Amino acid sequence: xxxxxxxxxxxxxxxxxxxxxVKRYTAQSVIGPISLSVAAGEFVSLLGPSGCGKTTTLxxxxxxxxPSEGAILLNGTSIERQPPNRRNIGLVFQNYALxxxxxxxxxxxxGLRLRRIGDAEVKQRVGQALELVGLPDLGERYPRQxxxxxxxxxxxxxxxxxxPRILLFDEPLSNLDLKLRLTMRKELRELQRRLRTTAVxxxxxxxxxxxxxxxxxxxxxGRIEQIGxxxxxxxxxxxxxxxxxxGGSNLIDAVVVQxxxxxxxxxxxxxxxxxxxxxxxxxxxxxVAMVRPERVRLITDAEAVLDNxxxxxxxxxxxxxxxxxxxxxxxxxxxxxxxxxxxxxGLRAGDTxxxxxxxxxxxxxxR
Amino acid sequence: xxxxxxSRRRYWTALVAPLGLYLVIFLVIPFINIIxxxxxxxxxxxxxxxxxxxxNYTDLLDASFMTVLLRTLRLGVVCTAVCVLFGYPLAYFLxxxxxxxxxxxxxxxxxxxxxxxxxxxxxxxxILGRNGLINSAITAFGLDRLPLxxxxxxxxxxxxxVFVPFMVLPLMAAIERINPAxxxxxxxxxxxxxxxxxxxxxxxxxxxxxxxCLLVYSAAISAFVVPMLMGGARVRVIGRQIYDQLLISYxxxxxxAIATLLVVATxxxxxxxxxxxxxxxxxxxxx
Numbered sequence: 001x002x003x004x005x006x007x008x009x010x011x012x013x014x015x016x017x018x019x020x021x022v023k024r025y026t027a028q029s030v031i032g033p034i035s036l037s038v039a040a041g042e043f044v045s046l047l048g049p050s051g052c053g054k055t056t057t058l059x060x061x062x063x064x065x066x067p068s069e070g071a072i073l074l075n076g077t078s079i080e081r082q083p084p085n086r087r088n089i090g091l092v093f094q095n096y097a098l099x100x101x102x103x104x105x106x107x108x109x110x111g112l113r114l115r116r117i118g119d120a121e122v123k124q125r126v127g128q129a130l131e132l133v134g135l136p137d138l139g140e141r142y143p144r145q146x147x148x149x150x151x152x153x154x155x156x157x158x159x160x161x162x163x164p165r166i167l168l169f170d171e172p173l174s175n176l177d178l179k180l181r182l183t184m185r186k187e188l189r190e191l192q193r194r195l196r197t198t199a200v201x202x203x204x205x206x207x208x209x210x211x212x213x214x215x216x217x218x219x220x221x222g223r224i225e226q227i228g229x230x231x232x233x234x235x236x237x238x239x240x241x242x243x244x245x246x247g248g249s250n251l252i253d254a255v256v257v258q259x260x261x262x263x264x265x266x267x268x269x270x271x272x273x274x275x276x277x278x279x280x281x282x283x284x285x286x287x288v289a290m291v292r293p294e295r296v297r298l299i300t301d302a303e304a305v306l307d308n309x310x311x312x313x314x315x316x317x318x319x320x321x322x323x324x325x326x327x328x329x330x331x332x333x334x335x336x337x338x339x340x341x342x343x344x345x346g347l348r349a350g351d352t353x354x355x356x357x358x359x360x361x362x363x364x365x366x367r
Numbered sequence: 368x369x370x371x372x373x374s375r376r377r378y379w380t381a382l383v384a385p386l387g388l389y390l391v392i393f394l395v396i397p398f399i400n401i402i403x404x405x406x407x408x409x410x411x412x413x414x415x416x417x418x419x420x421x422x423n424y425t426d427l428l429d430a431s432f433m434t435v436l437l438r439t440l441r442l443g444v445v446c447t448a449v450c451v452l453f454g455y456p457l458a459y460f461l462x463x464x465x466x467x468x469x470x471x472x473x474x475x476x477x478x479x480x481x482x483x484x485x486x487x488x489x490x491x492x493x494i495l496g497r498n499g500l501i502n503s504a505i506t507a508f509g510l511d512r513l514p515l516x517x518x519x520x521x522x523x524x525x526x527x528x529v530f531v532p533f534m535v536l537p538l539m540a541a542i543e544r545i546n547p548a549x550x551x552x553x554x555x556x557x558x559x560x561x562x563x564x565x566x567x568x569x570x571x572x573x574x575x576x577x578x579x580c581l582l583v584y585s586a587a588i589s590a591f592v593v594p595m596l597m598g599g600a601r602v603r604v605i606g607r608q609i610y611d612q613l614l615i616s617y618x619x620x621x622x623x624a625i626a627t628l629l630v631v632a633t634x635x636x637x638x639x640x641x642x643x644x645x646x647x648x649x650x651x652x653x654x
Contacts, residue, residue, distance in 0.1 A: 064551055084554040097552040101570045110566075111556035162556065 013076060015040040015198045016061070016166055021070035023056050031056045031222040033070060038166075038200060043192055045201045045209040048219035049245070054202045057219075058168050061200065062091045074165060090159030090197075094171040096151040098143035104130075104154055105139035111162045129161035130154075132191065149180045156188075160195065167192070169201040173208060185211055206246050210234065218242050240365050243290045250296075250336050252289045253367070259283055264364055270334040275307045276362035288365045293325075293339040295361035299354050307359040312336070314351045328355065398630070405623035415620050423624035432608070432625075439604040442522055443588040447534075449527040450583045451576070454534035458575075459568070461535065462542035476532050484529070484592045491525050491597060492516065517599035525593040530586055534579035541575025542568065577644050585633045605629055 014037035022032035031053035038044045046054035059065040061072060063084030072080040079087055098107050106113075108126045117125075130136045133153035143151055152172055159167060172188075173181045189212050192199050203209050209216045210230040218225045218233060218241075226238040237243035240251055254274070258265040264276045266289055274289060281287075299305060310330045318325040324347070326338040338355065347353070405423050407415040426432075461472045479487060494500045495515035502512045515521060545568060553563040569576075591606035598604070605625060612622035 062551075062555060064554075084551070085557045085559055088557075089555070091552070091555045093548050093552060095546065095548055097546065097548040099549060099552070099567060110553070110558075114557045114562060158552075158556065 014038060014073075015042075015075060016200070017071075017073040017076075018057070018061070019071045019073065021057065021060060021072065022068050023053075023060060023065060024068040029222075032067075034219075034222075034224055036217060036224070036227070038198055040198055041196045043189070043199045043201065043212055043214045045203055045213040045216045046219060047203055047206060047209040047216050047246075048225075049204060051221075052219040053222040054204075054217075054219050055170060058091075058170055058200060058202045061166070062089055062168055063087050088162065088164050090162060090164035090167040092152070092155050092159055092167065092169045092172045094174055096143075096148075096155045096175075098151055098154060098158070100143050102142075103139065104135075104141050104143065104146070107143065107154060108139075108158045108161055110158060115162075125161050126157075129157040132160065133157045134187075148176050149184060152176065152184065156191070160191075160197075164197065166198045166200065169199065169203075171203055172201075174203070174205070181208075188212065210246075218245065220245070237290065237363070237365070240288050240290070240367070243288075243363070243365060248293045248337060248339065250291045250293065252291070252334070254287055254289045254364075256281060256283050256285045256287055256364070263359060266364060268334060270331045272310070272331060272334060274357070274362055275359045276364050277359035278364070281364070281366075286367050288367050290363040290365055291336070291357055291361060293337045294341075295357060296336060296338040296340075297356050297358075298338070298340055299356050303356075305356045308357040308362070310355050310357075312353055312355055314347060314349050314353060317347060317349055328353065330355070401623045402627050404620055405627045407620045409618055409620045411617075414617055423620045424628075426621060427624060427628065435603050435605060435608050438519070438602070439588050439606075442519060442526070442594070442602075442604060443584045445519075446523050446526045446530065446587040447580050447584045449523055450531050450534040451580065453527065454531055454538055454579065455576075457531075458535045458538035458572075459542055462539045462545075463547065476535055479529055480532060485596075487529070488525060488593055488596045491521075491528070495521060495524070495597075516597060517601055519598065519602055522594050522598040522602050522604075525597040526587050526590055529593070530583045533582040533586060537575040537578040537582070538572060539575070541572040545571045574644060574648075577640055581637050581640060585637065588633065589629065 016036075016038040018034055018036040020033040020035055022030065022034075024030050034053070034057055036044070046057060048054050056065055060067050060080070063079075063082060067080050070080070071078050074087070074089075098104075099110065102110065105126055108129050109122050112122045112125060126139070127136065130139060133156055135150060135153055135157075138146065138150065138154070143154070146154065152175075155172075169188075173184050176184060185208055201209070201212060210233075213230055215227060215229055216233050217227050220241055226233060226242045228236070228238075233242060233246055237246065237249075243249045244251060252268050252272075252274075254266040254268045256264060257267050257273075259281065262277060264278075264281075266274050266276060266287060268274065268289065276289065299309070312328040312330045314326055315329050315335065316327040322341065324340050326340065326347070328336050328338055330336055336355075404415065406419045406421070408418040408420045408422070410416045427436075457472075457476070461469045461476075464472065482490075492499065496502070497512065497516070499515070501515060506512060549567050549571070550563050553567045558566060588604075589606055590604070591610060594602055594604040595607055595610075609622045609625050609629075612618040612625065
């Protein structure tokens with residue numbers, strides 16, 4: 001399915017294009033410049049900590065904020081001066097924003113009524129929309145009688161019924177409990193695929209972004225840190241911010257001591273020598289080596305390993321059910337976090353172990 | 368259980384008793400007195416005799432009193448409408464403004480209430496009078512004077528000036544409780560500003576609107592100083608009628624009958640509106 005989407009993306013112009021968007025609040029607080037293209041049918045997440053500008057960007061697209069500079073193009077037409085009610089861009093709110101004085105049916109019918117669509121068609125389209133979100137029988141109820149998950153589905157139906165060109169999501173799942181969040185996540189993705197609507201999704205939850213997106217835009221301090229597929233973002237973070245923000249990571253300050261063809265040798269500040277197989281640059285550079293906790297392997301002494309075999313002592317164990325989380329000291333001053341699956345039973349704090357990291361799993365990032 | 372319920376009742380009694388007692392002595396008893404008086408017979412020499420009669424009420428069917436009554440009710444309606452017209456935008460602004468701006472706005476809003484009615488009304492006379500600010504400006508341009516005082520318009524201006532805060536305060540409280548995201552949702556779904564107001568803000572702030580209207584309307588129909596000073600003899604209202612009957616004609620039973628009528632009518636009106644409101648609220652909850 002992903003392949004089909006990619007083919008389609010390449011054959012079409014970007015549905016949504018943001019060019020050098022800047023929003024200035026005060027001299028100190030500036031969002032942007034942000035540039036981003038979203039292809040038709042693509043699911044793009046804006047991911048970052050609070051205050052990173054992701055919501056402002058979304059509100060500029062929806063028309064609730066006016067950009068200080070830059071352009072927003074929808075199918076090649078500039079929309080940044082259009083009032084929000086003329087844009088035909090759906091928005092799903094974090095707190096659902098259902099109208100408490102209207103029945104579920106009338107909530108979903110709200111946009112259709114504004115467009116003066118006949119009763120018969122309203123009834124049919126609202127029925128379809130409610131069917132689509134799996135709540136066909138709730139039309140007579142009122143929002144306060146529904147659970148959070150049901151309310152969010154109705155909010156989605158209310159936007160989808162208007163067949164918007166783009167659907168925007170402003171942290172739509174953050175008010176739901178964990179289990180519901182996981183179910184809704186899956187449903188949301190399926191729904192978006194079925195409707196082939198372009199989606200821009202704002203979240204601070206990396207798990208959500210990784211699971212839902214075709215591409216993720218990682219933001220911090222009003223700037224884009226990296227744009228890439230979930231796999232690229234996770235496996236090849238562009239910088240330490242992305243590495244640290246997405247997933248767990250060991251970040252170790254180091255200096256490049258040797259650069260060969262396809263391999264870099266670095267020395268950590270603690271004196272540890274590590275071999276990394278990519279991102280070679282110049283000898284003497286101060287860098288940060290990144291290792292994902294699950295890429296640190298526990299090995300037996302006899303096992304033959306090419307790169308980065310380290311002796312360590314277990315400092316702390318945290319049992320997480322599926323996984324075992326270890327804090328290990330590879331040197332008195334150098335601690336690593338290790339996540340391992342299955343190799344748990346024998347281990348105890350204070351044990352001496354041997355770990356290894358493949359050269360391919362060490363990423364050298366500029367500081 | 369009974370003990371705690373009992374002590375709780377005692378606790379509530381202690382909280383409510385002072386005001387309750389005050390109201391009984393200074394409101395309920397005098398009002399009962401007025402009702403009783405309205406059934407006594409008028410006497411030119413002794414003001415009233417205790418013979419019971421309905422004459423004070425049948426006298427009110429007289430055409431000249433009906434004119435006064437209808438004029439008073441009309442003024443109440445117009446004044447309420449003017450307050451809604453001016454009050455809604457202001458209430459919306461204050462509800463959505465920053466704390467600081469809202470505080471400053473509220474200060475200016477209630478300022479008219481801090482000035483005595485007589486002083487404030489004389490202020491209007493200075494502006495609207497025959498040689499007042501507006502007419503001097505008009506005559507300076509060689510135009511004819513406008514009759515700005517001693518008509519119903521003048522009374523509405525004077526009343527609305529005082530009663531706008533009674534409209535704005537409950538409206539503002541109601542609008543504050545409306546999640547701003549609802550307005551954005553409406554806009555996002557294609558509603559213009561007016562449609563957002565009509566379909567979201569208005570229905571959701573209706574309880575505030577109704578309380579505001581009740582307050583303004585009941586205050587406007589019982590107003591006395593403003594109609595007397597700004598309406599003059601031509602704009603006679605019920606308040607003025609009661610005053611004249613009481614202090615000029617010494618028609619105390621008749622004045623009592625008018626007062627009773629006014630209170631009963633206002634109370635019935637208020638209860639009817641509140642009952643209507645409660646019913647629509649119940650419908651909304653889908654009960």
